[in-house]
Amino acid sequence: MKILKTYPADDGFYMPAEFSEHYGCIMIFPHRRDSWQYGAYAARKAFCEVIETISLSEKVIVCARYDDYDSARFMLSDRVKIIEMESDDSWARDVAPTFVTNGNTIRGIDWGFNAWGGLVDGLYFPWDKDNKMARKLCDVLDVDTYNFRDFILEGGSIHTDGEGTLITTEACLLSKGRNPDMSKEEIEDMLKRTLGVKKIIWLKSGIYNDETNEHIDNICAFTSPSNVVLAWTEDQNDPQYKMSKSCLDILENSTDAKGRKITVHKLPLPKPVMITKEECEGLDDMNGEPTRTPNERLAASYVNFYISNGHILCPQFGDENDKKAVEILQNLFPTRKVKGIYARDILIGGGNIHCITQQIPKF
Amino acid sequence: MKILKTYPADDGFYMPAEFSEHYGCIMIFPHRRDSWQYGAYAARKAFCEVIETISLSEKVIVCARYDDYDSARFMLSDRVKIIEMESDDSWARDVAPTFVTNGNTIRGIDWGFNAWGGLVDGLYFPWDKDNKMARKLCDVLDVDTYNFRDFILEGGSIHTDGEGTLITTEACLLSKGRNPDMSKEEIEDMLKRTLGVKKIIWLKSGIYNDETNEHIDNICAFTSPSNVVLAWTEDQNDPQYKMSKSCLDILENSTDAKGRKITVHKLPLPKPVMITKEECEGLDDMNGEPTRTPNERLAASYVNFYISNGHILCPQFGDENDKKAVEILQNLFPTRKVKGIYARDILIGGGNIHCITQQIPKF
Numbered sequence: 001m002k003i004l005k006t007y008p009a010d011d012g013f014y015m016p017a018e019f020s021e022h023y024g025c026i027m028i029f030p031h032r033r034d035s036w037q038y039g040a041y042a043a044r045k046a047f048c049e050v051i052e053t054i055s056l057s058e059k060v061i062v063c064a065r066y067d068d069y070d071s072a073r074f075m076l077s078d079r080v081k082i083i084e085m086e087s088d089d090s091w092a093r094d095v096a097p098t099f100v101t102n103g104n105t106i107r108g109i110d111w112g113f114n115a116w117g118g119l120v121d122g123l124y125f126p127w128d129k130d131n132k133m134a135r136k137l138c139d140v141l142d143v144d145t146y147n148f149r150d151f152i153l154e155g156g157s158i159h160t161d162g163e164g165t166l167i168t169t170e171a172c173l174l175s176k177g178r179n180p181d182m183s184k185e186e187i188e189d190m191l192k193r194t195l196g197v198k199k200i201i202w203l204k205s206g207i208y209n210d211e212t213n214e215h216i217d218n219i220c221a222f223t224s225p226s227n228v229v230l231a232w233t234e235d236q237n238d239p240q241y242k243m244s245k246s247c248l249d250i251l252e253n254s255t256d257a258k259g260r261k262i263t264v265h266k267l268p269l270p271k272p273v274m275i276t277k278e279e280c281e282g283l284d285d286m287n288g289e290p291t292r293t294p295n296e297r298l299a300a301s302y303v304n305f306y307i308s309n310g311h312i313l314c315p316q317f318g319d320e321n322d323k324k325a326v327e328i329l330q331n332l333f334p335t336r337k338v339k340g341i342y343a344r345d346i347l348i349g350g351g352n353i354h355c356i357t358q359q360i361p362k363f
Numbered sequence: 364m365k366i367l368k369t370y371p372a373d374d375g376f377y378m379p380a381e382f383s384e385h386y387g388c389i390m391i392f393p394h395r396r397d398s399w400q401y402g403a404y405a406a407r408k409a410f411c412e413v414i415e416t417i418s419l420s421e422k423v424i425v426c427a428r429y430d431d432y433d434s435a436r437f438m439l440s441d442r443v444k445i446i447e448m449e450s451d452d453s454w455a456r457d458v459a460p461t462f463v464t465n466g467n468t469i470r471g472i473d474w475g476f477n478a479w480g481g482l483v484d485g486l487y488f489p490w491d492k493d494n495k496m497a498r499k500l501c502d503v504l505d506v507d508t509y510n511f512r513d514f515i516l517e518g519g520s521i522h523t524d525g526e527g528t529l530i531t532t533e534a535c536l537l538s539k540g541r542n543p544d545m546s547k548e549e550i551e552d553m554l555k556r557t558l559g560v561k562k563i564i565w566l567k568s569g570i571y572n573d574e575t576n577e578h579i580d581n582i583c584a585f586t587s588p589s590n591v592v593l594a595w596t597e598d599q600n601d602p603q604y605k606m607s608k609s610c611l612d613i614l615e616n617s618t619d620a621k622g623r624k625i626t627v628h629k630l631p632l633p634k635p636v637m638i639t640k641e642e643c644e645g646l647d648d649m650n651g652e653p654t655r656t657p658n659e660r661l662a663a664s665y666v667n668f669y670i671s672n673g674h675i676l677c678p679q680f681g682d683e684n685d686k687k688a689v690e691i692l693q694n695l696f697p698t699r700k701v702k703g704i705y706a707r708d709i710l711i712g713g714g715n716i717h718c719i720t721q722q723i724p725k726f
Contacts, residue, residue, distance in 0.1 A: 002441045066429075066449045066492070069499060078365045082502050084448050086429045129429070136432060139445050140503070 002144040003135070004107070007193040013100035013107055014196025017162030017222055018307045019333075021362040023106075024059030025308065026137060027051055028090040028356070029072045029082075031065055034124070034291045035089055035349040037282030042345040047090070048075050049341050050306070050313055050353055055079045057310025059360075061140070063087060063133065083140055088115070088130040091351060093217065094154035096358035097134040097145065100196065106363040109146045109194055110134035111153040116212045117177025118152070123211060123350070124286070141360065151190055152178040156215040156355050158191070161225045164198040164257030166191055171205045171214040178213075199257040203247045207231060208240045210299035217354045218301045220247060223265065223332040226256050231301045232266035240269065267328055270319035273300040279348055292348075304352030305329065307359075312336050315343035315352045365507040366498070367470070370556040376463035376470055377559025380525030380585055381670045382696075384725040386469075387422030388671065389500060390414055391453040391719070392435045392445075394428055397487070397654045398452055398712040400645030405708040410453070411438050412704050413669070413676055413716055418442045420673025422723075424503070426450060426496065446503055451478070451493040454714060456580065457517035459721035460497040460508065463559065469726040472509045472557055473497035474516040479575045480540025481515070486574060486713070487649070504723065514553055515541040519578040519718050521554070524588045527561040527620030529554055534568045534577040541576075562620040566613055568606040570594060573662035580717045581664045583610060586628065586695040589619050594664045595629035603632065630691055633682035636663040642711055655711075667715030668692065670722075675699050678706035678715045 008014070029047065030036045036043035054060050055077065063085035064072040072082050087095065094116070097108025113131040115122035131149070138145035157172045172178075173187055182190070188200050206214025219231045230247055233240050251262045277294040285291060302325035305314040312333050316322040322340060330338040346352050371377070392410065393399045399406035417423050418440065426448035427435040435445050450458065457479070460471025476494040478485035494512070501508035520535045535541075536550055545553070551563050569577025582594045593610055596603050614625045640657040648654060665688035668677040675696050679685040685703060693701040709715050 001444065003436075069495070073366075073498070073502075078507075081364065081505060082499075083446065084499055086447065132432070135436070136445075136447055139436075142444060 001139045001142065004144055004146045006146070008100045008107065008109065008146055009193045009196040012102045015098060015100050015160045015162070016361045017160055017225075018359055019222070019224065020162055022058045022309050023360045023362050024061060025054050025306075026092045026096040026358045026360065027060060027062050028087050028092050029062055029064040029068045030090040030349070031068055032089045034284040034286050037279050037348055043349060044075065046341065046343060046345040047356060050356065051080055052077060053311055053313055053339055053341065054306065054308045054357070057308050063092070063137075085133060085136060086129045087133060088124060088127050090349070091156070091355050092358040093156045093355045095130040095133045096137055096155065098155050098158070098195070099359070099361050101361045101363065104363070105143070106361050107144045107146060108134060108138040108141070109148055110138070112149040112151055113154065114152050114177065116154065117175060120177030121175070121213070122177060143363070146194070148194060154212070154215065155358055156212060156217040156351070158195070159216050159221055160195060160197060161222045161256060163225050165201065166195060166197040166199070167201045167203065167220055167222070167228070168216050169203045169206045169214050169219070172212065172216070175213040197257065201250065201254045203250055205243045205246065207299045207301050208238075208243060209297045211350055218299055218304050218352070219244070220251070221303050221305070225258070226260040227263045227265065227332065229265045229267040229303055229328070229332065231269050231303045233269045238272070265328060265332060267302050267325055268321045269302070270300050270317040270321050273298045273317055273344070273347065275348060298347050299350070300347055301352070304354040306353045306357045307333070307336070310336060312338040313353050314338055314340050315347070316340040317344060317347070318342070364502045364505065367507055367509045369509070371463045371470065371472065371509055372556045372559040375465045378461060378463050378523045378525070379724045380523055380588075381722055382585070382587065383525055385421045385672050386723045386725050387424060388417050388669075389455045389459040389721045389723065390423060390425050391450050391455050392425055392427040392431045393453040393712065394431055395452045396647040397649050398646075400642050400711055406712060407438065409704070409706060409708040410719060413719065414443055415440060416674055416676055416702055416704065417669065417671045417720070420671050426455070426500075448496060448499060449492045450496060451487060451490050453712070454519070454718050455721040456519045456718045458493040458496045459500055459518065461518050461521070461558070462722070462724050464724045464726065467726070468506070469724050470507045470509060471497060471501040471504070472511055473501070475512040475514055476517065477515050477540070479517065480538060483540030484538070484576070485540060506726070509557070511557060517575070517578065518721055519575060519580040519714070521558070522579050522584055523558060523560060524585045524619060526588050528564065529558060529560040529562070530564045530566065530583055530585070530591070531579050532566045532569050532577050532582070535575065535579070538576040560620065564613065564617045564625075566610045568609060570662040570664050571601075571603045571606060572660045574713055581662055581667050581715070582607070583614070584666050584668070588621070589623040590626045590628065590695065592628045592630040592666055592691070592695065594632050594666045596632045601635070628691065628695060630665050630688055631684045632665070633663050633680040633684050636661045636680055636707070636710065638711060661710050662713070663710055664715070667717040669716045669720045670696070670699070673699060675701040676716050677701055677703050678710070679703040680707060680710070681705070
């Protein structure tokens with residue numbers, strides 16, 4: 001494995017869309033006791049359902065800590081590859097490499113990771129194990145890696161159409177806890193040179209109370225070039241309404257890198273999902289403070305789905321809109337089977353199915 | 364990866380000879396402070412020379428603990444693949460899988476490992492990290508694994524010619540610390556069913572003071588079918604003389620699985636190599652006792668070489684026989700280049716080049 005210090009775009013590499021064909025998917029076996037209630041047993045079960053579903057149509061590589069390897073091997077089918085790797089938590093989207101391709105080989109970008117805000121508003125400390133994973137994953141895959149550890153970025157904060165367009169949120173990428181010394185223009189330039197994109201569409205915000213500083217992957221996602229889904233509520237009293245409406249206005253007034261208008265498909269949100277007292281009591285404290293408090297609103301959204309070669313894995317919350325979300329996505333992804341997965345036990349950790357996955361493009 | 368409970372021979376698998384073509388080689392980055400003097404820095408250097416030489420003609424996969432990954436990546440070239448894996452020590456020969464082939468695919472045998480004797484005369488406690496490596500290495504390689512953790516065996520205690528013959532030592536395989544409830548015949552039967560061999564040649568002993576209970580790989584090795592090298596001294600006052608002579612007598616009166624007589628090529632031993640006071644002072648204690656004592660004789664032998672696709676990696680000790688050993692091996696391996704590697708810093712840990720390597724057959 002070579003550690004490269006050039007820019008992917010200069011080398012002819014770009015980030016393909018998630019709906020392009022995959023070699024596989026990286027995930028992490030959950031373990032963190034202040035993220036996953038009651039020792040992570042319920043989370044493990046939900047993760048395993050995601051892993052097994054993805055593994056039906058692409059290779060899944062699961063990173064398990066030394067202490068978790070045996071349990072992971074016991075729970076997972078022999079289709080799944082498990083590798084030993086330490087981690088601070090289990091968000092593969094944000095700590096695994098972002099892969100770029102030149103149409104032939106792939107390479108992995110190793111961004112800096114600081115737990116979504118470092119010492120400003122990061123969610124845990126330390127985060128060194130997470131930050132070291134991307135390079136090691138490239139080593140496992142025998143692919144070269146770009147060293148961009150000086151630039152803080154999480155995979156969940158970007159989506160591309162594979163044809164030159166990237167969507168992201170200002171709330172996240174311009175946050176004080178990431179790259180405070182870079183201007184918006186400098187960040188744009190960095191995204192273009194690393195991900196091989198030509199145009200960046202900046203939404204202002206993401207999902208209400210999303211502790212990642214409002215990652216794009218919880219509010220809006222490409223379903224095909226020039227088509228996106230947007231998390232939506234009709235309830236004007238919900239603080240989410242203004243946030244989603246602002247995204248809608250920007251998207252409807254944007255064109256993509258190829259000059260096409262963006263078509264926005266509204267994906268209804270579930271009713272607000274609150275964490276219960278019992279769930280909170282199953283979480284370790286964080287430095288002597290409660291990690292979550294009862295009735296805290298969780299950032300539930302159907303947009304946080306994963307696109308595998310064969311399926312769309314869509315979070316379900318036991319809400320009346322569960323079925324509707326599946327139907328909308330099924331119409332938008334006619335060649336894939338949409339599978340709803342009950343994901344409250346992933347949501348409690350602070351993200352959802354997309355956040356715990358990272359696709360590896362075909363190579 | 365499937366975990367199999369059948370017997371390899373019943374499935375049509377057998378252990379190929381080390382001189383057959385390899386896919387690659389597994390090694391472990393050294394770290395243990397009661398094995399490797401002065402924080403393992405000298406050992407790292409020697410290991411890296413072995414790794415880089417092997418990597419010239421086959422893939423080398425190096426297991427590094429979480430704490431060592433960065434150092435290993437810094438020291439090793441980009442030809443080498445490094446994977447995170449916990450270990451108790453660094454003897455890949457004894458803790459990595461023994462690979463078997465059916466001529467098409469390979470599988471890995473996961474033997475039980477108990478640090479060369481468990482609670483009877485094992486060399487450290489605990490040994491659980493080592494014991495868990497073989498299965499995880501099969502997972503990394505995407506090959507199925509045979510679960511034989513109930514049977515204690517180290518890769519260094521067996522050599523095969525790939526044509527049905529296995530050599531081993533009674534001192535090791537019949538030791539009280541391994542499989543004390545099995546008779547010699549039951550152990551023979553196990554070796555035949557797991558390694559696909561038809562005939563086992565039992566030598567009595569190995570190298571004097573070899574703390575593995577005298578592994579075969581330090582005293583005798585196949586160089587081609589029906590040809591072996593045997594560690595030899597002409598000094599009849601050396602306790603090694605009787606041990607080597609006994610091996611010679613057995614080998615010269617044996618035929619292999621195909622009925623051929625064995626030709627023995629004597630490989631001279633270096634003069635006795637003793638550990639110095641300064642070296643001992645660089646080793647951590649073991650449970651409050653000195654791990655080694657000054658002037659303790661180390662089990663130095665040129666037989667502990669590794670056969671890569673392109674090279675023979677032969678230990679060197681700064682002895683007058685260094686050159687002779689290289690010459691003898693060069694005659695026996697005309698298609699490979701013999702490279703001498705100064706290996707005192709590996710020897711201090713208790714083994715040598717063969718002990719720190721485990722070949723993966725071509726597949």
